[in-house]
Amino acid sequence: MSMLSEGRPTRQEDNLQMTDTGSITxxxxxxxxxxxxxxxxxxxSPDRSGVDLPEAPPVESRLGGLERxxxxxxxxxxxxxxxRHYTRLSRQNYAIDVGxxxxxxxxxxxxxxxxxxxxxxxxxxxxxxxxxxxxxxxALGVINELAVWLIKLTGMYGVAMTPKAGAHGELCGILCIRxxxxxxxDAREVILVPESAHGTNPATAAFAGYKVExxxxxxxxRVDLEALKxxxxxxxxxxxxxxxxxxxxxxxxxxAISDAVHEAGGYVYCDGANFNAIVGKVRPGDLGIDAMHINxxxxxxxxxxxxxxxxxxxxxxxxxxxxxxxxxxxRHADGHITLVEEETVEDxxxxxxxxxxxxxxxxxxxxxxxAYILSHGADGLKQVAEDAVxxxxxxxxxxxxxxxxxxxxSGPCMHEALFSDKGFTNELTTLDLAKxxxxxxxxxxxxxxxxxxxxxxxxxxxxxxxxxxxxxxIGAFRSVAERAKAGDERxxxxxxxxxxxxLDETQAARKPILVWTEDEDFAQAAE
Amino acid sequence: xxxxxxxxxxWVDVEGDTATVGITxxxxxxxxxxxxxxxxxxxxxxxxxxxxxxxxxxxxxSDVYAAVSGExxxxxxxxxxxxxxxxxxxxxxxxxxxxxxxxxxELSDLMDEKAYxxxxxxx
Numbered sequence: 001m002s003m004l005s006e007g008r009p010t011r012q013e014d015n016l017q018m019t020d021t022g023s024i025t026x027x028x029x030x031x032x033x034x035x036x037x038x039x040x041x042x043x044x045s046p047d048r049s050g051v052d053l054p055e056a057p058p059v060e061s062r063l064g065g066l067e068r069x070x071x072x073x074x075x076x077x078x079x080x081x082x083x084r085h086y087t088r089l090s091r092q093n094y095a096i097d098v099g100x101x102x103x104x105x106x107x108x109x110x111x112x113x114x115x116x117x118x119x120x121x122x123x124x125x126x127x128x129x130x131x132x133x134x135x136x137x138x139a140l141g142v143i144n145e146l147a148v149w150l151i152k153l154t155g156m157y158g159v160a161m162t163p164k165a166g167a168h169g170e171l172c173g174i175l176c177i178r179x180x181x182x183x184x185x186d187a188r189e190v191i192l193v194p195e196s197a198h199g200t201n202p203a204t205a206a207f208a209g210y211k212v213e214x215x216x217x218x219x220x221x222r223v224d225l226e227a228l229k230x231x232x233x234x235x236x237x238x239x240x241x242x243x244x245x246x247x248x249x250x251x252x253x254x255x256a257i258s259d260a261v262h263e264a265g266g267y268v269y270c271d272g273a274n275f276n277a278i279v280g281k282v283r284p285g286d287l288g289i290d291a292m293h294i295n296x297x298x299x300x301x302x303x304x305x306x307x308x309x310x311x312x313x314x315x316x317x318x319x320x321x322x323x324x325x326x327x328x329x330x331r332h333a334d335g336h337i338t339l340v341e342e343e344t345v346e347d348x349x350x351x352x353x354x355x356x357x358x359x360x361x362x363x364x365x366x367x368x369x370x371a372y373i374l375s376h377g378a379d380g381l382k383q384v385a386e387d388a389v390x391x392x393x394x395x396x397x398x399x400x401x402x403x404x405x406x407x408x409x410s411g412p413c414m415h416e417a418l419f420s421d422k423g424f425t426n427e428l429t430t431l432d433l434a435k436x437x438x439x440x441x442x443x444x445x446x447x448x449x450x451x452x453x454x455x456x457x458x459x460x461x462x463x464x465x466x467x468x469x470x471x472x473x474i475g476a477f478r479s480v481a482e483r484a485k486a487g488d489e490r491x492x493x494x495x496x497x498x499x500x501x502x503l504d505e506t507q508a509a510r511k512p513i514l515v516w517t518e519d520e521d522f523a524q525a526a527e
Numbered sequence: 528x529x530x531x532x533x534x535x536x537x538w539v540d541v542e543g544d545t546a547t548v549g550i551t552x553x554x555x556x557x558x559x560x561x562x563x564x565x566x567x568x569x570x571x572x573x574x575x576x577x578x579x580x581x582x583x584x585x586x587x588x589s590d591v592y593a594a595v596s597g598e599x600x601x602x603x604x605x606x607x608x609x610x611x612x613x614x615x616x617x618x619x620x621x622x623x624x625x626x627x628x629x630x631x632x633e634l635s636d637l638m639d640e641k642a643y644x645x646x647x648x649x650x
Contacts, residue, residue: 505560506560506562509562509563510562
């Protein structure tokens with residue numbers, strides 16, 4: 001037994017030999033670093049404050065007796081208490097800085113700290129969108145240079161930088177399509193969306209006022225080209241295709257699809273959420289795509305999922321670029337950059353469909369994305385796609401003997417591996433496996449999506465994980481999958497080791513309590 | 528009264544000119560716990576195959592299609608407060624809406640109970 005010169009054994013197995021930790025309780029209910037943190041309202045008190053404000057002078061009320069008399073329900077905490085509260089909560093959280101985050105289609109890659117350093121430079125961080133353009137030439141230069149990179153990487157004609165996230169970008173693209181059709185006096189009603197598309201695609205089309213029709217997937221998990229061709233006609237405004245799609249597969253018929261849609265007078269929208277898998281390898285412009293959003297927070301490593309805002313620039317074909325939104329940057333021959341806005345639009349960009357964002361876009365994300373692009377270079381970005389695809393295929397081939405991979409027989413996957421729940425016994429489900437992964441110390445994979453696969457599990461490791469990290473993940477995934485197939489009853493009550501046990505998702509969706517209140521009767525009435 | 532089924536897992540009870548539509552027990556089983564149901568507005572005209580209602584479970588949101596064409600005359604308002612009725616009684620108390628049939632011939636496109644059972648067994 002290894003011992004310190006004084007004190008207790010240091011190796012874990014020695015500790016386990018000495019005590020059965022399951023039977024130990026603590027006075028506080030805490031378990032070492034894992035603190036059972038109350039709600040902020042339960043620890044706050046009105047007589048405490050993080051700031052020292054002067055006594056308010058008497059004010060003659062002009063509210064006609066409607067002024068508040070009761071104290072405001074704001075928790076009072078000192079600065080130290082506030083920091084401890086949120087730091088303790090954050091330790092119960094899972095984040096990309098804690099471990100591999102295998103959420104399929106979300107591209108949870110490492111957020112390089114170089115990006116953060118660049119975004120915090122005063123010239124980028126401490127400026128205002130209404131400053132005179134002469135005083136922010138550097139920041140406008142970042143937007144412009146990123147725009148040029150995005151156009152080059154996609155082989156497209158123009159780019160709208162202002163959309164704030166993927167779905168916002170989809171809306172921007174569909175509004176461009178609508179503007180393009182209306183400009184030629186050809187209002188159409190229908191947008192076709194394949195089953196393998198992202199869930200936001202039909203929502204976007206419906207929000208923009210289109211009727212949405214599904215196009216089935218074929219047995220290989222791709223768009224059924226013949227079914228698509230058969231549906232095309234003078235009422236079809238366009239198609240929305242996710243490529244690579246949500247089965248983690250490349251759509252090899254993309255050019256044929258684009259040609260057929262164009263021939264029928266429609267436009268092609270591509271959901272570029274999975275651009276990570278093809279950046280530097282395939283240029284969407286060469287595939288006949290008219291509009292595609294790029295998630296800077298996926299492909300170009302800017303933080304997301306609670307870690308920061310998204311950003312969804314939309315690249316546009318020559319046919320749709322004239323309709324793109326305001327404002328955008330314009331670099332003049334002398335290097336000076338100006339903004340094309342409503343005041344200057346008449347002679348610069350008269351066909352724009354308008355504005356969908358108050359200002360230039362997500363500046364902080366532009367800086368981070370450009371830092372990522374410049375630190376990788378064109379060759380490095382190509383390797384990003386190669387490594388992302390290699391990592392996903394390593395997972396696919398390492399697990400296909402234990403989990404059914406419905407489309408694996410049709411060849412390699414792209415950036416994400418898709419498994420089904422086939423072979424699970426004892427009524428165990430994908431949800432149970434996901435909860436088991438929490439006990440193993442992982443955020444679960446995307447589950448029950450795409451809908452075309454029963455009990456789908458979609459795993460995306462991204463290029464930023466090492467082989468050692470992926471091997472460890474595979475080991476955990478294999479172990480839990482084997483338990484699901486063997487019908488391990490204990491999986492039904494997982495997670496066992498998380499700060500909270502299994503949550504009642506049904507009750508949370510049906511009767512959520514969204515407002516804290518001291519009054520228990522009220523809380524019960526809300527139920 | 529006769530009961531018909533669609534390959535989108537809806538059932539249709541026909542009594543005279545009135546059809547009652549819901550989702551099948553197989554469908555609720557596949558969806559899992561249902562947390563939200565959106566029914567069509569009374570008075571809306573539906574064509575066969577139109578999106579008629581939305582059902583949302585802890586797993587996914589799905590459209591419920593109009594199995595037959597007609598005007599919606601009544602909706603199951605109990606589902607708003609108690610979407611779980613679809614889980615506990617999919618083919619009775621968990622019905623979605625009633626419509627007045629505009630084209631009885633459309634019923635010939637649908638399956639009877641035996642054909643639907645065979646269809647489900649093959650899935």
